[in-house]
Amino acid sequence: MTISRYYDVKRDERGKRYLEPFVTGSLLLGIPLLNKGTAFTHEERRMLGLEGLLPPHVTTLEEQKERNYRRYRLIENDLEKHIFLRNLQDRNEVLFYALLVEHMAEMLPILYTPTVGEAVRQFSYIYRFPRGFTASTDNIHEIEEALQNVPLNDVRLAVATDSSAILGIGDQGFGGLAISIGKLTIYTAAGGLGPDKALPIELDVGTNRADLINDPLYLGVRHRRLTGDEYFAFMDRFVEAFRKRYPNAVMQWEDFGKDTAFAVLERYRKVLPSFNDDIQGTGAVALAGVMAACRLKGENLSDQRFVVYGAGAGGAGVAQALLDGLMREGLSPEEARARLFVLDSKGLLLKGRRMEAYKERFAQDPARVQGWSVAGEVPTLYETVVGARATVLLGLSGQPGSFTQPIVQAMLAHTERPIVFPLSNPTSASEAIPEEILRWTGGKALVAAGSPFGPVELDGKVYPIGQGNNAFIFPGLGFGAVLAKAKEVSDGMVLEAAYALYDYTRRHYPDRIYPPTEALREVSQYVAARVIRQALQEELAREERVMGLSFEAIQAYVAERFWHPRYLPYRLSKTQG
Numbered sequence: 001m002t003i004s005r006y007y008d009v010k011r012d013e014r015g016k017r018y019l020e021p022f023v024t025g026s027l028l029l030g031i032p033l034l035n036k037g038t039a040f041t042h043e044e045r046r047m048l049g050l051e052g053l054l055p056p057h058v059t060t061l062e063e064q065k066e067r068n069y070r071r072y073r074l075i076e077n078d079l080e081k082h083i084f085l086r087n088l089q090d091r092n093e094v095l096f097y098a099l100l101v102e103h104m105a106e107m108l109p110i111l112y113t114p115t116v117g118e119a120v121r122q123f124s125y126i127y128r129f130p131r132g133f134t135a136s137t138d139n140i141h142e143i144e145e146a147l148q149n150v151p152l153n154d155v156r157l158a159v160a161t162d163s164s165a166i167l168g169i170g171d172q173g174f175g176g177l178a179i180s181i182g183k184l185t186i187y188t189a190a191g192g193l194g195p196d197k198a199l200p201i202e203l204d205v206g207t208n209r210a211d212l213i214n215d216p217l218y219l220g221v222r223h224r225r226l227t228g229d230e231y232f233a234f235m236d237r238f239v240e241a242f243r244k245r246y247p248n249a250v251m252q253w254e255d256f257g258k259d260t261a262f263a264v265l266e267r268y269r270k271v272l273p274s275f276n277d278d279i280q281g282t283g284a285v286a287l288a289g290v291m292a293a294c295r296l297k298g299e300n301l302s303d304q305r306f307v308v309y310g311a312g313a314g315g316a317g318v319a320q321a322l323l324d325g326l327m328r329e330g331l332s333p334e335e336a337r338a339r340l341f342v343l344d345s346k347g348l349l350l351k352g353r354r355m356e357a358y359k360e361r362f363a364q365d366p367a368r369v370q371g372w373s374v375a376g377e378v379p380t381l382y383e384t385v386v387g388a389r390a391t392v393l394l395g396l397s398g399q400p401g402s403f404t405q406p407i408v409q410a411m412l413a414h415t416e417r418p419i420v421f422p423l424s425n426p427t428s429a430s431e432a433i434p435e436e437i438l439r440w441t442g443g444k445a446l447v448a449a450g451s452p453f454g455p456v457e458l459d460g461k462v463y464p465i466g467q468g469n470n471a472f473i474f475p476g477l478g479f480g481a482v483l484a485k486a487k488e489v490s491d492g493m494v495l496e497a498a499y500a501l502y503d504y505t506r507r508h509y510p511d512r513i514y515p516p517t518e519a520l521r522e523v524s525q526y527v528a529a530r531v532i533r534q535a536l537q538e539e540l541a542r543e544e545r546v547m548g549l550s551f552e553a554i555q556a557y558v559a560e561r562f563w564h565p566r567y568l569p570y571r572l573s574k575t576q577g
């Protein structure tokens with residue numbers, strides 16, 4: 001099997017990798033995985049039929065980076081920067097990743113949260129290049145044939161969304177493809193996954209947004225979303241065809257609304273090694289950060305009382321991760337649940353109240369709220385924070401400004417150092433601005449946010465704001481599952497990823513809640529190694545080459561397979577030459 005329809009990667013006599021292209025001439029310049037632009041050597045230009053098509057000077061990758069970075073710096077608008085970088089990616093992937101890796105902290109907010117949110121909204125207007133795969137109600141009846149059109153033959157990791165709940169901005173129809181592309185960019189830049197092993201996927205089952213359907217420029221299918229049996233018939237067909245085409249691939253389910261997220265995860269997780277980033281990735285990253293914040297105040301997880309605001313995919317994932325963490329500290333399920341208060345848009349989840357089935361396991365006993373001061377029927381966020389004597393407040397609601405001053409200050413009555421994480425994305429959906437939280441608490445609060453925020457200066461002291469984003473989890477979790485050839489992505493592997501992030505932070509950044517973005521590649525490598533070890537322990541790994549390895553050897557294995565952006569030399573096969 002060749003890696004791609006257009007080329008293969010081979011090794012020479014000395015074991016060095018080279019590219020063997022199946023297309024030459026100007027066609028080759030249009031394939032981003034093959035194009036080196038001005039960096040093609042004179043010898044390659046002659047061999048590949050490029051002579052005269054490129055400027056005389058042969059540039060180095062360094063020079064190409066410099067040229068593109070200068071242009072990039074002249075752009076003032078973030079969405080335009082995003083478009084510039086994505087165009088570069090669609091021309092020359094090695095150069096794109098080389099630039100991104102060098103300027104990770106600067107460019108991550110442009111390619112990922114928060115700017116990717118705007119790219120999703122505008123996707124039909126900024127669309128340029130056919131990256132990724134779209135399964136839609138138009139092609140689902142011939143999905144196997146359609147998947148054959150993808151030129152990549154060895155996809156190991158796909159990110160698929162049905163776009164029903166993109167970040168905290170809801171149904172985005174076809175535009176959701178931009179989030180799959182963005183997540184896979186992180187997989188390659190931070191997680192070491194080769195760009196030819198990655199496939200972004202949009203599952204276009206329609207949209208319930210009339211404004212999109214009625215927009216003449218909208219690029220998706222124009223009908224309401226499939227639901228119920230029709231939805232699952234679509235998904236079953238897609239999953240079966242995908243598995244057939246890519247039997248070695250791991251799937252990341254992304255930004256499914258609560259009506260589909262849990263059902264999709266449970267229906268396919270044993271059929272196709274897969275996880276849901278918003279439920280499990282967000283859960284793991286929140287648990288790691290809350291444990292770090294507890295350590296910073298010299299307490300344990302089990303010393304806390306938690307309020308989780310928001311009970312969609314992210315909220316439920318975080319609530320479950322907290323329960324798992326509490327039980328790992330020795331609490332019984334009942335003791336753990338007694339410390340956890342989850343609210344949806346109608347207020348506190350209380351037994352006996354109407355709610356979706358997946359929320360029931362987080363519902364509190366009404367007896368526990370007896371004696372609270374509650375004005376209406378169901379306790380509000382403020383009433384819950386006061387009544388539960390909350391020490392930890394986590395936001396996954398997508399409701400900007402919902403962590404008000406009275407709510408945050410009420411926590412000071414129960415703890416000297418409240419832990420407050422507004423985790424909703426993008427920045428415009430954040431429950432509060434970190435600077436406000438610090439100001440309201442006189443710098444006492446331990447704060448991290450889902451979107452990137454700069455450091456806060458208060459009374460002459462500088463507070464770095466950790467980014468509690470699942471980007472610290474999914475690249476390592478997914479890459480680890482890929483390298484282990486895991487049969488399944490188990491709950492144990494997800495929890496291990498959380499503890500790996502916690503341990504990494506404790507060791508390398510003992511004063512912080514999350515590592516800085518600059519550490520993302522190192523974090524992901526470490527998380528991947530721990531995930532592989534866990535897969536081995538649970539006998540879920542199918543990769544012979546990792547069986548029986550020590551942890552050090554697993555780490556070396558991960559490092560060796562980590563993709564780096566550099567140009568490979570070209571060679572034509574004997575028959576071509």
Ligand SMILES: O=C([O-])CC(=O)C(=O)O
Pocket residue numbers: 113166167168255277278424425450469470471
């Ligand atoms: O993409 C992000 O920044 C984190 C995430 O999965 C979400 O908010 O849905």
Ligand SMILES: [Mg+2]
Pocket residue numbers: 167254255277278
């Ligand atoms: Mg998401």
